Amino acid sequence: MTILNSSDEIKKGEDDLINNHDDFRIFGLIIFLIADGMTFAGFFAAYLTYKAVNPLPEGSLYELELAIPTLNTIILLISSATFHKAGKALINQKNDLSQKWLLITASLGITFLICQLFEYFNLPFGLTDNLFASTFYALTGFHGLHVTLGTLMILIISWQTRINGGRITYKNMFPLEAVELYWHFVDGIWVILFIILYLY
Amino acid sequence: MTILVDNKAKVKESLQPKGFLRYFSFSLDHKVIGIQYLVCGFLFYLVGGTLASAIRIELLSPLSDFLPRDVYNQVLTLHGTIMIFLWIVPVVNGAFGNYLIPFYVGARDMAFPRLNAVAFWLIPPSGLMLIASYFIEGAAQSGWTAYPPLSITTPQSGQIIWILSVLLLGGSSIFGGINFIVTILKLRRPGLKLMNLPMYCWAMLGTSILVVLSTPVLAGTLILLSFDIVAHTGFFNPALGGNVVVYQHLFWFYSHPAVYIMVLPAFGLVSEILPIHCRKPLFGYTTMVFSIMGIVVLGLVVWAHHMFTSGTPPWMRLFFTIATAFIAVPTGIKFFNWVATMWGGKISLNSAMLFSCGFIINFVFGGITGVALAQVPFDIHVHDTYFVVAHFHYIVYGGSVFVIFSSIYHWYPKVVGKLLNENLGYLHFALTFIGFNLCFAPQHWLGLNGMPRRVAEYDPQFQFVNQISSLGALFMAISTIPFLINIIISITKGKIAGNNPWKGLTPEWLTTSPPPVENWEGEAPLVNEPYGYGKDYLL
Numbered sequence: 001m002t003i004l005n006s007s008d009e010i011k012k013g014e015d016d017l018i019n020n021h022d023d024f025r026i027f028g029l030i031i032f033l034i035a036d037g038m039t040f041a042g043f044f045a046a047y048l049t050y051k052a053v054n055p056l057p058e059g060s061l062y063e064l065e066l067a068i069p070t071l072n073t074i075i076l077l078i079s080s081a082t083f084h085k086a087g088k089a090l091i092n093q094k095n096d097l098s099q100k101w102l103l104i105t106a107s108l109g110i111t112f113l114i115c116q117l118f119e120y121f122n123l124p125f126g127l128t129d130n131l132f133a134s135t136f137y138a139l140t141g142f143h144g145l146h147v148t149l150g151t152l153m154i155l156i157i158s159w160q161t162r163i164n165g166g167r168i169t170y171k172n173m174f175p176l177e178a179v180e181l182y183w184h185f186v187d188g189i190w191v192i193l194f195i196i197l198y199l200y
Numbered sequence: 201m202t203i204l205v206d207n208k209a210k211v212k213e214s215l216q217p218k219g220f221l222r223y224f225s226f227s228l229d230h231k232v233i234g235i236q237y238l239v240c241g242f243l244f245y246l247v248g249g250t251l252a253s254a255i256r257i258e259l260l261s262p263l264s265d266f267l268p269r270d271v272y273n274q275v276l277t278l279h280g281t282i283m284i285f286l287w288i289v290p291v292v293n294g295a296f297g298n299y300l301i302p303f304y305v306g307a308r309d310m311a312f313p314r315l316n317a318v319a320f321w322l323i324p325p326s327g328l329m330l331i332a333s334y335f336i337e338g339a340a341q342s343g344w345t346a347y348p349p350l351s352i353t354t355p356q357s358g359q360i361i362w363i364l365s366v367l368l369l370g371g372s373s374i375f376g377g378i379n380f381i382v383t384i385l386k387l388r389r390p391g392l393k394l395m396n397l398p399m400y401c402w403a404m405l406g407t408s409i410l411v412v413l414s415t416p417v418l419a420g421t422l423i424l425l426s427f428d429i430v431a432h433t434g435f436f437n438p439a440l441g442g443n444v445v446v447y448q449h450l451f452w453f454y455s456h457p458a459v460y461i462m463v464l465p466a467f468g469l470v471s472e473i474l475p476i477h478c479r480k481p482l483f484g485y486t487t488m489v490f491s492i493m494g495i496v497v498l499g500l501v502v503w504a505h506h507m508f509t510s511g512t513p514p515w516m517r518l519f520f521t522i523a524t525a526f527i528a529v530p531t532g533i534k535f536f537n538w539v540a541t542m543w544g545g546k547i548s549l550n551s552a553m554l555f556s557c558g559f560i561i562n563f564v565f566g567g568i569t570g571v572a573l574a575q576v577p578f579d580i581h582v583h584d585t586y587f588v589v590a591h592f593h594y595i596v597y598g599g600s601v602f603v604i605f606s607s608i609y610h611w612y613p614k615v616v617g618k619l620l621n622e623n624l625g626y627l628h629f630a631l632t633f634i635g636f637n638l639c640f641a642p643q644h645w646l647g648l649n650g651m652p653r654r655v656a657e658y659d660p661q662f663q664f665v666n667q668i669s670s671l672g673a674l675f676m677a678i679s680t681i682p683f684l685i686n687i688i689i690s691i692t693k694g695k696i697a698g699n700n701p702w703k704g705l706t707p708e709w710l711t712t713s714p715p716p717v718e719n720w721e722g723e724a725p726l727v728n729e730p731y732g733y734g735k736d737y738l739l
Contacts, residue, residue: 042417131441134433
């Protein structure tokens with residue numbers, strides 16, 4: 001994207017290099033995601049410490065089923081791939097195809113959230129039952145919040161990739177790239193969460 | 201993808217309010233945002249200082265006769281939180297960082313101007329919210345550390361508002377940190393190498409790395425704590441099977457680096473001020489860079505030295521003692537570098553220089569008590585006594601706040617375009633330095649003799665020393681008056697400073713005072729030797 005006044009002469013040489021600069025938004029987003037990842041790292045550290053030093057009290061219930069979270073892992077991994085497809089389609093200037101892939105991604109995100117809620121309602125323990133129940137809901141809930149925000153952003157950018165009058169085109173890829181990066185990040189966090197919370 | 205900043209700037213300029221009003225607007229100019237940070241932070245400093253005065257008046261007598269006990273707890277919590285999160289962190293990072301970093305890297309603004317403005321405008325509402333909590337049902341009472349179970353059992357509304365406010369301030373800090381990292385690493389003028397940057401850039405890079413890595417952990421911790429308070433979960437509540445030590449680990453994982461977030465930028469600012477007023481190049485540039493980065497790395501792995509009395513296992517005590525003692529090495533290198541910079545220099549002892557010298561003296565003292573506190577046997581003896589209070593204030597007041605005042609005297613002519621009165625500056629320095637040492641040096645003695653901190657009442661044998669300490673606090677309170685008079689006189693009828701009153705070589709002195717909207721009329725100067733003093737042909 002280059003904004004130029006038709007009347008202005010384009011400056012050349014070093015001065016031009018000073019006045020123009022590249023787009024650093026993706027770099028800034030990566031730093032933000034590192035920060036966001038540190039929040040999760042804090043949660044994981046707390047959970048692992050509890051696991052190591054705080055025994056589950058007698059008679060308290062904390063058991064997890066693997067079926068739904070495994071399905072959810074697969075759903076999120078597929079959604080990463082479909083998002084990637086959307087990006088590829090946009091580079092090839094096929095906005096309608098890109099929009100389709102984005103809508104598929106969003107519906108996968110919504111499916112994930114529904115499955116998550118289904119799991120919540122069928123678990124034998126509630127938020128305040130015991131320490132591990134609280135940690136479970138805090139971790140998956142915080143991740144679910146990220147998925148919710150991500151899904152909303154995907155719906156917004158899929159509206160913006162529409163053919164007539166959409167803001168996002170192959171020339172202005174940034175919104176799509178940014179949300180894609182965020183979505184992959186949320187997926188990655190889920191995989192770590194799945195391993196630590198369900199498998200470990 | 202390139203954006204021609206010239207045209208964007210023209211549009212930007214036409215949309216901005218002009219004159220005095222722009223300091224109250226959502227301005228995108230990094231210089232305006234820097235001034236907003238500084239003035240806003242200073243107003244909160246006055247509030248925090250008033251609270252500190254209330255604490256010192258209460259401690260004039262052994263009984264809690266001036267403030268009720270619970271109000272005393274609220275006052276000390278608000279004092280700590282305001283001074284740390286609303287005065288020192290925003291000012292040493294946000295104010296000077298925003299004002300100076302774009303000059304130093306040769307840019308026309310920060311990398312993300314809008315994010316920058318958002319980061320600033322999170323601060324006044326959260327600060328006002330924090331202060332307002334006092335008038336609702338009483339502010340938080342658990343100190344700035346908010347240790348559970350105390351923070352869970354004290355009145356809830358104040359604690360929850362405290363948590364929300366700190367979360368917002370943490371967000372502001374992270375946004376600022378992202379902006380600084382991108383600006384320093386990516387927005388440098390072509391031809392400007394990293395190792396030719398002024399030292400403050402390195403300090404801000406290190407600080408921002410700490411901010412980005414540690415602040416989110418505090419945010420997560422406080423979210424869990426708010427669950428404990430509101431939803432009655434048991435993360436940190438032993439009665440419900442939780443673990444308070446986990447909170448302490450997570451809290452100090454942020455709050456130990458927070459000390460470096462407050463003090464590393466101050467190191468950078470001193471490294472800018474000393475060479476100019478000593479007319480000598482900064483001694484040991486490369487070692488300075490490596491010691492900053494060394495402090496960043498070590499600063500992330502020493503947090504448990506705050507927890508030696510929390511039942512930490514022996515191996516942890518050993519590791520954290522050694523790691524903490526190691527920090528003395530890079531810090532010591534920096535001190536010797538500053539002394540060597542002054543050594544044989546043509547020192548002009550103006551107000552800025554005096555405050556920097558005061559910083560060096562105070563910080564050496566605070567550093568020595570810091571190394572002492574890192575030793576487990578000694579720490580267990582003085583834990584939670586006034587010795588810790590004295591050490592901490594030597595670091596953050598004697599360190600960071602002295603540097604803030606030094607920097608205000610140093611950069612005021614650039615920012616406002618007028619000179620400050622030196623005699624009033626001397627008076628300000630003398631009152632601050634004497635008052636500060638009178639206030640906090642006796643507290644080492646109090647702590648060694650076992651006076652606990654954060655308690656409104658004390659053993660009558662400590663009364664005389666506490667009164668000396670309160671006298672010092674009185675001097676510190678009075679010291680603000682000549683400073684404010686100085687600012688008012690200078691703004692109304694100060695002498696015009698000229699573009700470069702200190703004959704500095706760093707880029708901000710190579711433009712007009714105050715600088716134009718886009719920092720330079722023409723192209724940004726390429727400064728490869730920011731500390732090339734003593735070579736007159738350069739001037």
